[in-house]
Amino acid sequence: MSLNIELLESSFAQIKERQAEFTEYFYKNLFNDYPQVKPLFNNIHMEKQQEKLFQSLVLTVDSLRNPDVLTGALKGLGTRHVKYGVLPEHYPMVGSSLLKTFAFCLQEGWTQSTHQSWIEAYAAITQLMLDGAEYPVEILNPCT
Ligand code: HEM
Secondary structure, three states, X not given: OOOOHHHHHHHHHHHHOOHXXXXXXXXXXXXXXXXXXHHHXXXXXXXXXXXXXXXXXXXHHHOOOOHHHHHHHHHHHHHHHHHOOOOXXXXXXXXXXXXXXXXXXXXXXXXXXXXXXXXXXXXXXXXXXXXXXXXXXXXXXXXX
């Protein structure tokens, strides 16, 4: 899949100017829409977590033209998320909250093509993070 890097970069440039608002709304959306993930963050310092999440999004967008760096960083992030208790089924929840927050922050700048570009980017991010994660086979294929 080829990502629309120009659109991802230009839309994220606007988000970058609104870090505090973005991260606050992101976790608000996540916890309101998917309260089942809240316990994962029970002992987490949320202000630090907001900063870390945002910086990893900055690194991701900055590395879109450097696939080796991007792949290594996201696989490593995925590996660490197994230890945090994150399951594959949680990824679409975070994706939907991220996109909802993008839409809220970008307002009329959130066009159909920006939306589509971020859907594809988040699918690629998820795939790389899950590639780096070693889940027991029964978690990946619960019906087998
Ligand atoms: C685009 C996808 C995601 C990104 C960019 C991301 C980014 C991060 C970053 C940078 C950290 C800081 C710790 C570290 O670097 O290892 C972190 C921690 C964490 N993430 Fe994510 N994450 C993503 C997906 C998820 C998902 C799907 C969940 C599940 C709801 C999740 C839950 C957590 C939790 C609970 C921590 C705290 C870990 C701890 O300090 O004990 N993340 N995330």
